[in-house]
Amino acid sequence: MFENLTEKLTGILNKLTSKGRLTEKDIDEALGMVRRSLLEADVNFRVARDFVAAVKERALGSDVLESLTPGQQVVKIVHEELTSLLTGGEHRLMPSSQPTNAVMLVGLQGSGKTTTAAKLALSLRRQDRKALLIAADLRRPAAIQQLETLGKQLDIPVYSEDPASSSVVQVAKNGMKRAEELGVHWAIVDTGGRLQIDNELMKELEEVKAAISPQEILLVVDAMTGQDAVNAAEGFHEKVSLTGLIMTKMDGDARGGAALSVTRVTGVPIKYMGVGERPDALELFYPDRMASRILDMGDVLTLIEKAQESVDENQAKEMERKFREASFDLEDFLTQIQAVKKMGSLSQIMEMIPGMGQMSSKLKAGALDDGQIERVEAIIRSMTREERQKPEIINGSRRRRISRGSGTTPQDINQLLNQFRQTQKMMRQLSRSRNPKNLMSLFR
Numbered sequence: 001m002f003e004n005l006t007e008k009l010t011g012i013l014n015k016l017t018s019k020g021r022l023t024e025k026d027i028d029e030a031l032g033m034v035r036r037s038l039l040e041a042d043v044n045f046r047v048a049r050d051f052v053a054a055v056k057e058r059a060l061g062s063d064v065l066e067s068l069t070p071g072q073q074v075v076k077i078v079h080e081e082l083t084s085l086l087t088g089g090e091h092r093l094m095p096s097s098q099p100t101n102a103v104m105l106v107g108l109q110g111s112g113k114t115t116t117a118a119k120l121a122l123s124l125r126r127q128d129r130k131a132l133l134i135a136a137d138l139r140r141p142a143a144i145q146q147l148e149t150l151g152k153q154l155d156i157p158v159y160s161e162d163p164a165s166s167s168v169v170q171v172a173k174n175g176m177k178r179a180e181e182l183g184v185h186w187a188i189v190d191t192g193g194r195l196q197i198d199n200e201l202m203k204e205l206e207e208v209k210a211a212i213s214p215q216e217i218l219l220v221v222d223a224m225t226g227q228d229a230v231n232a233a234e235g236f237h238e239k240v241s242l243t244g245l246i247m248t249k250m251d252g253d254a255r256g257g258a259a260l261s262v263t264r265v266t267g268v269p270i271k272y273m274g275v276g277e278r279p280d281a282l283e284l285f286y287p288d289r290m291a292s293r294i295l296d297m298g299d300v301l302t303l304i305e306k307a308q309e310s311v312d313e314n315q316a317k318e319m320e321r322k323f324r325e326a327s328f329d330l331e332d333f334l335t336q337i338q339a340v341k342k343m344g345s346l347s348q349i350m351e352m353i354p355g356m357g358q359m360s361s362k363l364k365a366g367a368l369d370d371g372q373i374e375r376v377e378a379i380i381r382s383m384t385r386e387e388r389q390k391p392e393i394i395n396g397s398r399r400r401r402i403s404r405g406s407g408t409t410p411q412d413i414n415q416l417l418n419q420f421r422q423t424q425k426m427m428r429q430l431s432r433s434r435n436p437k438n439l440m441s442l443f444r
């Protein structure tokens, strides 16, 4: 996600931080490039313009240029402004006093509503919130079946009716009744979509809305459609008053423009994002973490959460402690690699590790393949326990032994150790900050 944008922004900002002193002209030039990168990423031009203006005002208005680390101050401002760009109201599902609430998913055909309905139910179950899926897309008989299949796979109940003798409003109402009987916290209503916004569709959605008064109306938008996604969001919001957005297909080569513009344009917060086809490929949306990812400052918190889902809880707690204390060794690295394999796509995981975002685009370009991961695993396996815990003892002869044992070259081993040292350094800096959530401390 966002590889191109990340590469460009980090390039521009690294150049700034490498200079000791900055002039107004330096800032102007850098921000001009930032603006161009945003436009190339398909960010709405007004959003890009205002963003750059806000950064510039802050960068020139305060003592940034006089500070000892002007470049880093600018990075900090860019991070904060990106966070603010992505922030809009309540980013979590809104709780209510009722025991059973409805979330209605709306969107254009193919945006990912049905898939996301199932993902959302699964994600809620992981937080001990039960859900019922309601199949209220009667346009295509296959849609009901698709939801039923997903429900069966994930062991989540699905409410449906024979489309020949029912209506969307009926299904929604009866589905809510069933949800109350079952005592589930959330009824997730999957609705039909069209290729374009049309009156008939909007009327149908308004009727469902009136019939069940959903707590949440979430628009499911395909991030790959760029500015069209933003236009769709404006259209839906006008008709049915959205409470939030779910950006899907963020795993694809979406340039990022939609995600970066949509909240500023509509005022509606992104609540989740879809990052793959698998049922567990749905992530909560956190503006600050996303800003960190875009600037390749990593997203260690999401990484830890992912690990918690795939590693058992004690192991994850231990891992988190090690992250914080920076006592993470190669042994843990190996455990992590194995957990990562369970978590799914490696490139997604890498995006969350500080400084590794660039690696992830290489991975996608095929330069870093699963074979290389196997190699890393083989290298660590060929090390003694002591070497894994104290990699600094690995000297020339140990290096040769390890490379023979793992069928790799001493260069491969150096490379791995360098990477590992970098990661460790990041963690140490991270743990030194009072608030480990504050990744910006890495830059102070």
Ligand SMILES: Nc1nc2c(ncn2[C@@H]2O[C@H](COP(=O)(O)OP(=O)(O)O)[C@@H](O)[C@H]2O)c(=O)[nH]1
Pocket: 107, 108, 109, 110, 111, 112, 113, 114, 115, 116, 193, 220, 248, 249, 250, 251, 252, 273, 274, 275, 276, 277, 281
């Ligand atoms: N790669 C990827 N594919 C997705 C994601 N969400 C949905 N899809 C795919 O998009 C296609 C359309 O999804 P579907 O849920 O049927 O869309 P609907 O018409 O809005 O209900 C399916 O092939 C999904 O697997 C996502 O986050 N990432």
Ligand SMILES: [Mg+2]
Pocket: 113, 114, 115, 137, 143, 190, 191
């Ligand atoms: Mg569907």
